[in-house]
Amino acid sequence: MYALDDVDLEVFSGEFLTLLGPSGSGKTTLLMAIAGFNRPDSGSIRFGDTEMILTPPHKRDVGMVFQSYALFPHMTVAENIGFPLKLRKVNSAETAERVTEALATVQLTGLGDRKIDQLSGGQRQRVALARAFVFRPRILLMDEPLSALDKKLREQMQIELKQLHRQLGVTTVYVTHDQREALTMSDRIAIINHGKLAQVDTPQAIYNRPSNSFVADFIGESTILPLTLDTQERLLFEEQLVLDHLPEAFSKDNSRDWSLVVRPERISLNADSQRSENDCLVFRGEVKEFVYQGETALALVKVGKDYDISVRLGTNAASSQTMMKPGDEVNLSLSRDDVIVIPQEKTP
Amino acid sequence: MHQEPRDNQLNVEPLRAQEVREQWKLLSLASPALLVIVAIILIPVTWLFYLSFVGGDGQFSLEHYRKMIEYKSYSRTFITTFKVSILTTLICILIGYPLAYFLALLPQRLAGLFMLAVLLPFWTSLLVRTYAWLVLLQRKGILNDFAMQIGLWDSPVKLVHNMTGTLIGMAHIMLPFLVLPLYSAMKKIERDMMHAASNLGASPTYAFWKVYFPLSLSGLVAGSLIVFVLCLGFYVTPAVLGGGRVVMVSTQITAILENQFNWGAASALGVVLLLATLLILYLASRLFKLDAVLFGKD
Amino acid sequence: MSWLNRPASDTQVTHGGRLWLYLVAAIVMILLVVPTLIVIPMSFSDSQYLEFPPSNWSLRWYHEYLESSKWMRATLTSIKVGILTMCIATPLGTMAAYALFVSGHRAARPVFLLLITPMIVPVILIAIGTFYAYGRVGLNNTIPGLVLAHTALATPLVMIVITSALRTYDLNQERVARSLGANPVYAFFVITLPQIKFSVMTAALLSFLTSFDEVIIAIFISGGVNATITKHMFSALRDFIDPTIAAISTILVLISTLLLLVTQYIGSREK
Numbered sequence: 001m002y003a004l005d006d007v008d009l010e011v012f013s014g015e016f017l018t019l020l021g022p023s024g025s026g027k028t029t030l031l032m033a034i035a036g037f038n039r040p041d042s043g044s045i046r047f048g049d050t051e052m053i054l055t056p057p058h059k060r061d062v063g064m065v066f067q068s069y070a071l072f073p074h075m076t077v078a079e080n081i082g083f084p085l086k087l088r089k090v091n092s093a094e095t096a097e098r099v100t101e102a103l104a105t106v107q108l109t110g111l112g113d114r115k116i117d118q119l120s121g122g123q124r125q126r127v128a129l130a131r132a133f134v135f136r137p138r139i140l141l142m143d144e145p146l147s148a149l150d151k152k153l154r155e156q157m158q159i160e161l162k163q164l165h166r167q168l169g170v171t172t173v174y175v176t177h178d179q180r181e182a183l184t185m186s187d188r189i190a191i192i193n194h195g196k197l198a199q200v201d202t203p204q205a206i207y208n209r210p211s212n213s214f215v216a217d218f219i220g221e222s223t224i225l226p227l228t229l230d231t232q233e234r235l236l237f238e239e240q241l242v243l244d245h246l247p248e249a250f251s252k253d254n255s256r257d258w259s260l261v262v263r264p265e266r267i268s269l270n271a272d273s274q275r276s277e278n279d280c281l282v283f284r285g286e287v288k289e290f291v292y293q294g295e296t297a298l299a300l301v302k303v304g305k306d307y308d309i310s311v312r313l314g315t316n317a318a319s320s321q322t323m324m325k326p327g328d329e330v331n332l333s334l335s336r337d338d339v340i341v342i343p344q345e346k347t348p
Numbered sequence: 349m350h351q352e353p354r355d356n357q358l359n360v361e362p363l364r365a366q367e368v369r370e371q372w373k374l375l376s377l378a379s380p381a382l383l384v385i386v387a388i389i390l391i392p393v394t395w396l397f398y399l400s401f402v403g404g405d406g407q408f409s410l411e412h413y414r415k416m417i418e419y420k421s422y423s424r425t426f427i428t429t430f431k432v433s434i435l436t437t438l439i440c441i442l443i444g445y446p447l448a449y450f451l452a453l454l455p456q457r458l459a460g461l462f463m464l465a466v467l468l469p470f471w472t473s474l475l476v477r478t479y480a481w482l483v484l485l486q487r488k489g490i491l492n493d494f495a496m497q498i499g500l501w502d503s504p505v506k507l508v509h510n511m512t513g514t515l516i517g518m519a520h521i522m523l524p525f526l527v528l529p530l531y532s533a534m535k536k537i538e539r540d541m542m543h544a545a546s547n548l549g550a551s552p553t554y555a556f557w558k559v560y561f562p563l564s565l566s567g568l569v570a571g572s573l574i575v576f577v578l579c580l581g582f583y584v585t586p587a588v589l590g591g592g593r594v595v596m597v598s599t600q601i602t603a604i605l606e607n608q609f610n611w612g613a614a615s616a617l618g619v620v621l622l623l624a625t626l627l628i629l630y631l632a633s634r635l636f637k638l639d640a641v642l643f644g645k646d
Numbered sequence: 647m648s649w650l651n652r653p654a655s656d657t658q659v660t661h662g663g664r665l666w667l668y669l670v671a672a673i674v675m676i677l678l679v680v681p682t683l684i685v686i687p688m689s690f691s692d693s694q695y696l697e698f699p700p701s702n703w704s705l706r707w708y709h710e711y712l713e714s715s716k717w718m719r720a721t722l723t724s725i726k727v728g729i730l731t732m733c734i735a736t737p738l739g740t741m742a743a744y745a746l747f748v749s750g751h752r753a754a755r756p757v758f759l760l761l762i763t764p765m766i767v768p769v770i771l772i773a774i775g776t777f778y779a780y781g782r783v784g785l786n787n788t789i790p791g792l793v794l795a796h797t798a799l800a801t802p803l804v805m806i807v808i809t810s811a812l813r814t815y816d817l818n819q820e821r822v823a824r825s826l827g828a829n830p831v832y833a834f835f836v837i838t839l840p841q842i843k844f845s846v847m848t849a850a851l852l853s854f855l856t857s858f859d860e861v862i863i864a865i866f867i868s869g870g871v872n873a874t875i876t877k878h879m880f881s882a883l884r885d886f887i888d889p890t891i892a893a894i895s896t897i898l899v900l901i902s903t904l905l906l907l908v909t910q911y912i913g914s915r916e917k
Contacts, residue, residue, distance in 0.1 A: 035821075035825050036824075036825075037821055037824075037825075039363055039366070039367055040359075040363065041360065041363065041364075042359045042360040042363060043359060044359060053359060053363065054362055054363070054366055056824070056829075056830075057821070057824040057825050058824045058825070058826075058827050058828055058829050058830075058833075059827075060825070061827075062825050063825065063826075064821075064822055064825040064826075066818045066821070066822055068816055068818055070816055070818035070819045070821065070822040071819075072819060072823075072837055072841075073841065074840045074841055083823070083826055083828075084826035084827050087826065087827035087828055087832075088827060131822075131826065132825075132826075135826070135827070141825075371749060371751050374745050374748060374749045374751070375745055375746075375749055375751060375753060375754070375757070376745075377741040377742065377744060377745035378741065378742035378745040378746055378757055378761070380738050380741065380742075381738040381739060381741065381742035381761055381801050381805070382742070382757065382760065382761065384738065384794065384797055384798050384801060385760065385761055385763060385764065385798055385801065387794070387798075388764075388772070388776060388794055388795055388797075388798035389763050389764050389767060389772060389775070389798055390760075390763070391779060392772070392775030392776050392778060392779040393767060393771060393772070393775050395775065395778060395779060396771065396774065396775050396778065399778070443670075443674050443677075444674075446667055446670045446671055446674070447670070447671050447674045447675065449667065450667055450668065450670075450671035451671075453664075453667075460910075462671075462675065464906070464910070465675040465678050465679050466675075466678060467906055467910075468678075468679060468682055468683075468902075468903065468906060469678050469679070469681075469682045471855065471902040471903070471905060471906040472682050472898070472899055472902045472903075473858075473859040473876070473895075473898045473899075473902065474859070474861070475859070475861055475876055475879050475880060475883065475895075475898075476682070476685060476895040476898050476899055477681060477682055478883065479685065479879075479883055479891055479892075479895055480681040480682065480684050480685050480895070481681055482883065482887070483684070483685075483688065483887075483892075484681060484684065490684075520677070520678065520681060523674075523678060524678075552663075577766075580768065581768025581769060581770050581771070583769070583770050583861075583862050584861050584862065584880065587884060588880075588883050588884055597770075598768065598770040598862075601770055601774060602770070605774065611778065614774060615774075618768070618770065618771040618774060618775075621768050621770070621771065622767060622768060622771055625766065625767075625768060626766070629766065
């Protein structure tokens with residue numbers, strides 16, 4: 001059993017890549033391996049063409065923001081930010097200039113003389129950030145840097161970090177377990193589970209085309225329905241045709257079961273009429289539960305032989321007229337463009 | 349940055365070598381300390397262990413251990429040692445628990461102030477404190493004067509150079525070792541525990557015995573164990589306040605060396621003392637968490 | 647006395663109901679402190695005999711102490727040995743504590759247990775053991791011999807103080823310093839050490855006091871011109887009671903009180 005096993009990941013210059021996974025999945029281990037704080041038993045870590053795996057942390061030129069920020073409490077804000085510059089023998093005039101500049105970048109102008117314990121949580125976060133990029137590292141690593149902040153501040157910082165990344169253009173690897181944060185900020189997301197890469201792709205692709213059930217389940221809300229494969233390699237759900245061919249990447253592979261992933265917000269509700277089956281999948285079912293949640297409402301609809309599909313509905317004035325109660329009979333439709341089919345290991 | 353599994357075999361060796369090198373570099377920081385402990389503690393103690401098996405004729409012999417079983421004076425010494433250790437520990441528990449409880453109830457600032465009453469003796473030379481008791485407890489000492497004044501007894505009572513004096517002095521010296529770990533265990537008990545007990549209908553007394561006391565037990569065990577083990581090997585206070593009438597293992601070791609210069613017999617006694625200490629610590633570590641015991645003192 | 651009826655805890659126990667506890671605690675605290683401090687007034691007595699309260703006040707026993715070359719030499723020896731022990735045990739214990747705390751090596755735990763053996767082995771055994779071994783190598787009655795033995799006693803104390811300081815310290819700070827370009831040695835001295843310096847100072851004072859107050863080992867392995875103050879005090883206590891000891895004790899109490907207050911002050915600074 002390895003904390004990380006067979007991980008092959010390429011980070012492109014200048015991109016914002018997020019390592020996303022449940023706790024204990026190995027994402028922080030991977031980040032620490034890049035920074036040099038833990039050593040893989042074997043493998044290779046290259047910056048460009050340079051092999052770095054035997055290089056000690058202080059020679060890797062990697063900026064790092066820890067979850068706890070790890071600011072030095074016995075130094076001022078400016079001393080903290082100037083620390084990496086001092087180690088690089090930058091002269092004091094230039095150090096002062098670059099510290100001031102970094103402070104301005106993170107919107108802390110004028111706070112250089114403060115002690116760390118005089119700062120708020122959000123300010124500490126910014127100092128940690130400034131300290132990590134002020135020496136223009138080759139890569140910036142962040143380990144759940146926003147997890148200690150409250151929700152409002154966290155959302156604000158997500159946008160700020162995104163802007164900062166655009167402004168600095170530094171290659172960034174970001175660790176989080178918060179999928180919304182990952183979707184908001186990343187150029188690409190690498191989803192890690194049990195020490196293995198589950199999928200690496202852009203946020204849109206991850207959400208719209210998850211490549212396995214773990215990703216489909218982990219990102220966003222979804223209902224996963226089992227499909228059957230007929231003799232002509234067509235996939236059916238309760239005798240309704242879902243896909244007339246196997247997804248190309250897996251067409252030769254018969255060792256798998258197939259599932260249909262339904263995103264609750266992609267389903268629409270047709271309380272009465274029946275639409276054509278050419279452009280839609282149609283389910284008929286009975287409302288089991290209906291809850292109002294403010295910006296949306298969630299319905300749990302029982303279809304076929306006891307499958308529960310979640311359906312998200314808008315709550316604007318028009319939709320409100322279609323408020324349902326448990327026991328109502330409804331028709332659901334899913335556009336063929338929104339059909340997501342994923343393979344699964346065959347259940348014995 | 350790029351990680352590729354196909355380079356696996358290339359990297360296993362240098363990675364392992366670097367790992368080992370760094371571990372050794374780090375551990376070597378502990379080597380000067382290790383060297384001192386080995387030279388000053390381990391080698392001499394092992395040497396004594398060896399001496400305890402060398403008879404008067406220079407050959408291997410169990411005579412020193414045999415004497416311990418045969419001679420009455422030895423068994424009396426062991427009984428006295430255990431008696432003093434157990435009684436001192438009990439006295440410390442009896443008066444130390446209320447004190448620790450009192451300190452744990454106080455708000456932080458006040459507790460810090462009253463804690464000085466525990467820390468001041470803790471930091472003061474035990475010779476000074478033994479001396480003070482010698483003076484306080486003597487025939488014409490303050491304690492006798494005071495007791496006679498308030499009519500506790502009519503003529504001076506012998507309080508020192510006997511078991512009574514030894515126990516009083518030992519308890520005074522050991523008390524901080526019990527109170528400090530006990531206090532820190534009590535401080536860790538969450539107030540909500542007592543609230544919950546009370547909310548569920550427990551009277552304060554019931555809540556104390558069923559909730560607070562069991563939770564403070566780890567500290568009490570740690571403290572008692574430290575006191576007991578320290579008592580077993582204690583020398584100065586029994587030697588001075590016992591006035592030769594309270595013969596503990598340590599005093600007998602010294603006596604054997606001073607009077608007979610018999611290294612074998614002294615070493616054998618020391619070995620038994622060490623084994624008894626280790627046995628008690630081992631049993632305690634099986635029953636309770638050893639870490640709490642070892643670091644409770646801190 | 648409405649105070650007595652006020653609740654002392656959130657579970658409706660009144661101060662009145664706790665009165666017995668306050669009383670017991672007060673008595674125990676008095677019993678702890680008074681015997682520690684009683685030597686102070688006694689030392690100012692004029693009498694040959696130990697009496698309290700003294701009938702005549704004088705500085706006689708302080709003169710006696712200061713004019714005795716035996717006591718002066720012993721005091722000097724004790725101070726010398728204490729300072730040397732402090733200077734050796736503090737870095738040794740700090741290094742060991744740091745190495746064992748940071749290293750995840752499986753040897754770390756057994757090594758740690760080995761290093762705290764001086765706290766487990768009865769001191770009398772260490773005393774006769776070193777006495778015997780020193781006899782073979784000629785270290786008895788020497789300052790280096792005493793310093794070595796006291797270093798062995800003080801090192802585990804230093805280790806425990808430093809380990810507990812490291813427990814509350816965020817080791818990520820050292821990591822971050824390294825990622826910012828500091829080598830391990832620089833990271834330790836510039837980032838970690840300044841933040842545990844109060845604990846290091848406490849540990850240093852503790853190791854000085856451990857050596858300065860140590861009796862049993864000193865009884866065995868110190869002697870002649872290098873006898874310690876505790877060795878002389880012990881023989882004085884066992885054989886005949888010389889009131890000079892009251893004066894010396896007072897000085898010792900003042901030293902420990904001073905050191906205690908310094909550590910308390912350091913402790914409050916640490917927070």
